[in-house]
Amino acid sequence: MKLTFNIAFTTILLSLLGILMIYSASSYSTLREFSDEFFYVKKQAIAFAVGIVMLIIGAKFNVYYLNKFKWIILFVSLILLGLVFVPGLGVESYGATRWLNLGFTTIQPSEFSKFGLMIFLAGYLTEHPPKDLKSLIVPLICGLGMCALIILEPNMSITMCVGLSLLLMLFVAGTPKKWFILLFAALTIAVPLMIILEPYRMKRLTAFINPWQNPKNEGYQLIQSYFALGGGGLFGVGLFKSRQKYLFLPFAESDFIFSVIGEELGLIGCLFVMGVFALLIYSGIMTALRADCFYKRLLATGITGVIAIQTLINIAVVTGTIPPTGLPLPYVSAGGTALMAYMFASGVLINIASPMQKSNHKM
Numbered sequence: 001m002k003l004t005f006n007i008a009f010t011t012i013l014l015s016l017l018g019i020l021m022i023y024s025a026s027s028y029s030t031l032r033e034f035s036d037e038f039f040y041v042k043k044q045a046i047a048f049a050v051g052i053v054m055l056i057i058g059a060k061f062n063v064y065y066l067n068k069f070k071w072i073i074l075f076v077s078l079i080l081l082g083l084v085f086v087p088g089l090g091v092e093s094y095g096a097t098r099w100l101n102l103g104f105t106t107i108q109p110s111e112f113s114k115f116g117l118m119i120f121l122a123g124y125l126t127e128h129p130p131k132d133l134k135s136l137i138v139p140l141i142c143g144l145g146m147c148a149l150i151i152l153e154p155n156m157s158i159t160m161c162v163g164l165s166l167l168l169m170l171f172v173a174g175t176p177k178k179w180f181i182l183l184f185a186a187l188t189i190a191v192p193l194m195i196i197l198e199p200y201r202m203k204r205l206t207a208f209i210n211p212w213q214n215p216k217n218e219g220y221q222l223i224q225s226y227f228a229l230g231g232g233g234l235f236g237v238g239l240f241k242s243r244q245k246y247l248f249l250p251f252a253e254s255d256f257i258f259s260v261i262g263e264e265l266g267l268i269g270c271l272f273v274m275g276v277f278a279l280l281i282y283s284g285i286m287t288a289l290r291a292d293c294f295y296k297r298l299l300a301t302g303i304t305g306v307i308a309i310q311t312l313i314n315i316a317v318v319t320g321t322i323p324p325t326g327l328p329l330p331y332v333s334a335g336g337t338a339l340m341a342y343m344f345a346s347g348v349l350i351n352i353a354s355p356m357q358k359s360n361h362k363m
Contacts, residue, residue: 003283003290003353004059010280011055011331011346015339017273018257018332019044024240025260026253026334040253040334047336051343058347059354066348067123067295074142077116080109081149096326098153110150110158111338115345117146118165118302125173126295133179139170140183156194157317157327161310163187168305172288173298208323224249225256225318228263229270236266253334255326258318273332274315280346281308287353296352303345 023041030039066073084090084097091099091106099106121139130136143166151159167187171180203218211219211226228244231237242263245252252260262270284304291297307330314329316322328335330342 003287004350006279006283007287007346007350007353008055008059010276010283011343012052014273014276014280014331015048015051015343017276018329018334018339019048020239021257021261021264021332022253022334024242024264025245025257027240028246029252032247043336044334044339047339048343050336051340054340054344055347055350058344059350060347061351063296063299063348063351066119066299067126070120070123073116074120077109077113077120078146078149081113081146084109084153096153096155098155105336108335108337110153110155111335111341113146113150114158114162114165114306115303115341117143117162118169118306119299121166121169121173122295122298122302125169125298130170130173130175130179132176136170136175136179139166151194155326157313157325159194160191160325161306161313161327163190164309165302165305168309169298169302172301205323208320211320221250221256222320222324225259226320228256228259229319232263232266232269234266234268236262236264236269239264251326254328255314255333256318257333258315258329261332262318277307277311277330281311283353284308284349287349291352300349300352303349307342307345 019041022044023038026040027037031037033039036042080100083100089100090097091101093099098110099108120142124139124142128135128138130139143162147159147162147166150162164187167180167183170183175183206213206218208222211222213219215223224244228242228249231243237243242252242260244263245260249256249259258270258273261273265272281304284300284307288297288300288304291300310327310330313322313325314327314333317324317327328338331339
């Protein structure tokens with residue numbers, strides 16, 4: 001019961017904190033651009049309301065249905081990723097085509113698709129343990145195929161998140177040591193290659209090494225993030241009193257919302273948020289370890305892995321630990337698609353951790 005409470009509590013707390021910080025980070029910019037300081041807040045609040053429903057659904061239904069329909073879930077995930085390249089459907093923003101235009105709103109397929117892949121892998125690897133190279137072919141084709149579609153958007157950060165989550169699933173599923181080391185080495189080589197092949201990624205790498213070399217262009221965002229975090233000090237400048245949100249820090253309400261948290265709530269606020277994430281991730285790990293069957297263990301591992309990896313990458317980027325890349329902070333950053341996907345994923349974790357579900361685990 002404690003695990004289910006921890007997952008539900010941390011999920012809702014982070015989501016509500018996100019709505020609060022999205023208002024603080026975006027109120028000035030949206031007032032100027034849309035004449036509505038609650039522009040992003042309204043969207044996030046609607047997504048949160050839908051997310052609550054999805055969390056409850058995820059917590060109540062039979063998770064074995066996900067295994068039963070794993071191929072359909074994978075197919076739909078790949079189709080949605082492919083549709084972003086269809087003229088008229090795909091929406092381009094800042095040189096990336098990552099969104100689908102549904103007429104009344106837009107969605108970002110990669111946010112759902114990465115969990116779709118984890119659902120597929122949990123079921124497939126349970127039925128086909130990765131004991132040799134032949135048994136790795138299908139998981140690798142599906143995983144690398146999804147990575148290829150995401151990197152074409154382009155979206156290297158989500159690609160890395162999916163790739164690392166794929167490796168985690170293969171490791172937990174029992175991939176032989178020699179094949180796992182080979183796959184890890186291949187990923188290690190692939191990352192610098194992806195950077196070298198794209199000039200803008202090389203510029204970001206240069207900006208990461210020395211952002212002051214080009215402070216008005218590639219290094220600008222990281223420098224502004226440093227100003228925000230450094231300006232916050234120990235206790236912060238106060239809620240809603242950020243200076244960087246006044247059009248200094250780009251994407252303050254999304255990819256760099258942790259910087260605004262650091263500025264307004266200080267190191268104490270950052271540690272608190274990181275502590276909440278740590279509790280959620282710990283609860284996910286314990287849910288996987290205590291799962292009553294291997295399928296549930298893999299499913300909980302995949303979901304927890306995505307949450308942990310994306311959280312670590314976002315915070316690492318914001319603090320200048322790794323090169324800048326666009327990646328939202330789970331539950332907290334502005335983005336309705338992401339919030340709904342993550343809340344459903346939390347619901348599935350609650351489902352797996354629930355004692356009532358363990359008493360009836362037949363398909």
